[in-house]
Every structure is written in C-alpha cells, then in structure tokens.
Amino acid sequence: MSTKDIIDTLAGIEPGSALDTIRARRLQARENAQKSYLSLFEPIDAGEFSLAERAAVAAFVTGLHGESPVAAFYREKLAANADGAALIEAITAEIERGKTSGPYGAFPAGPLSIENKAGLIYRVSAERKAVLGARLVAAFEHAHLLVFRPRDAASSDMKALLAAGWSNTGIVTFSQLVAFLSFQLRVVSGLRTLAATNA
C-alpha cells in the first residue's frame, strides 16, 4: 500500500485499491512523476521562473484542456499564491478565449503538407496585457502553441520568449512545466477512466 501522491489525489486512487497496486509495479515511474511535480512547483531555485508565474502558467494550461479536477487543483494553487491570486480573473478570461481542439498545425513543406491543419493562433487580448505583464503574455502565447499546435513551433518562438525577458534556463523550465502538465493531465484522465469502468 502506498502513500497517496499527486496523481493518486487528482485521479481519486485510494491506497490499497487495484490501481494503487498496479501503479506500485512501476515504482520508479510513480516516484519520479511525483519528483517531477515537486521539482517544478517546489523548486530549489525559482530565480528564472517565479512560483507565481509557474502557478499562472499551470492554471492556464490545465484550464485550456477543459474543466477537470486537475484544472481545479492548479487554479487553487494560483489562488493560494500572494502574487497569483490577482491574476485569476484575467487567466479565466484568457482560457475561454484560447479554448479549441488540437493537435493542429503545419508540417515541414513537402509530402506531409496535405496533413496541415489550420487553427487558432492565440494571442493574449490587448486589454489583459498590462495585468499579466510582458513575460506572462509571451509565456501564455507559447504555452497555447505547445498545448494545441506543437508542430508549429519555430526558432522565432524562442526569440519571442528571450525578447520578453525569459532566460535560456527559464525557457527550459517553462517548457518542461507545460510538457509535464500535458503528461500529468493524460495519466490522470486515463487512470480515472479505467477506474470508472471497474466501479
């Protein structure tokens, strides 16, 4: 029987349940999914990417996936952050503006071009740029690309983040955070679905 970790909490897995037993067979994966979460949200050094920014990006990214226990969890994390709480209204409005269906985007020009799929190129609304600030505006626009159209990514997107004040190391941690949430959301959704079929 294991102590509940964040995935258990979000997926509603109880110690001693069938899914707890299955997860225990991949102990290293279980422990390191937890360590990934902790190193992103309780880092040793948040100098390049503040805790408020992490909470804001997480609330935005999980919200873009639709309402879920994961989205609620990260919204609460943002609300609990002294600098983050003031952003909730703006982020909720931006989530609504950014919601769409993915993955879409373009392939490198060639035989795959017939699979290109057009979709929303999200930009933060002018009225909310001031409250979010230049760093988060750039982060949200890039996070939306990562969530819905990762194959559109180009070197110019890195330049946009650098120009908005993100460092190389900050970009790495920010990209890891968005990509990790893409993983965590899916594991939680998958395990919840599996548990429900056995209920």
Next chain:
Amino acid sequence: MSATVNPPVVFTQDELGWVSWIDPLPEVELTERHFNGLVDRARAKSEYFRLLVRDPEVLEARTKTDKDIFYNVADGLPRAERELAAAATSRYNGCIYCASVHARFASTYSKRRDDVQRMLDEGVGADLGERWNAVVKASVALAATPIAFGPDNIAELRRAGLDDAEIVDVINGASFFNWANRLMLSLGEPSK
C-alpha cells in the same frame, strides 16, 4: 549553425540528429549536479540533454520516469507495444524526431518493421490488426486536446487482450510522449 541543418520532411525510421534553437550548456561547464540530472553520463554528448540539464532536478525526474515506463518489462505490456504507443503519439502530434526513435524501437522489438512504416507513411489510421489498432487508437485519443480517451478505448484494449496493468502501461507510455514531443518539437529541430 542553421546552415548545417537539413530537416526531414517525412516520417522515417532513419537515425536523425537534433539541433537546439537556444543555448545548451557547454560540456566543460557541467558539474556533479548536472551529471546527476543527466542520469547517464554519456548523455553529456547530446545537445538535447545538455539543454534540458539547465534544470537538472526536472531532467533527472523526467528521465527516471521515462526509463521505468519503457524499460521496466518485468511484467505488463511488451516493450514493442509501449514503443508503438510512443510512436503513434509522436506521429499524431507531428514529432518527426520522436517518431523516428520510437518507430525504430517498435520495429526492433516487434519484428514488424513494415507495419510500423505503414503507420508512419499513412498515419495513425493505418490498419495494423486488432491489438495494435487498439493501442494506436487509445494513444491518439489521449493525445487529443481536449483529451478524447474514454470507456470505449478501455473496452477496445480489453477486447484485444490487454489486462488493466497493460492498459496502464499504454496510458503511461502514450501520456509520456505528450511530454517528450512538446520538448523535442519546440526547443529545436531534427536534422538528417
């Protein structure tokens, strides 16, 4: 730097390189903290890992999650089908680099190179037989945003003979590649 990049324009099982768009750490600047993050010291030779090691704690946890999901075959889903889930996810999201690595692994472990290539050529709708179709379909449903994975996917995987532990391996393998694809696609590009 960009003068030497020769990006592939189709999905392939060939070995590809990968070139970073921002600055990896120089090898000479790596400390013990970084080597712990790399997990395998040999990864210091890779531009991709020397970039990710800018956040060593996240990289270490990510690497160990990855290795257990794919390499721990003590029980559960055969390695070939975990790699198939990774390759299908990458094909659907559009990560040519990730697809090349994991299609190659899927071919090696399954001995079904032609079927794997068909998925790369035709896309995730290619007919690969009941069991592989169920794994591919589940992976694609998980990769969609909003997530489209549902009870029908579970039922299909069960009909194809997977038990719950094996289904969890599909969920983990496919979900992990939604992490990997986004890093590989956005921090740099593949090169032939």
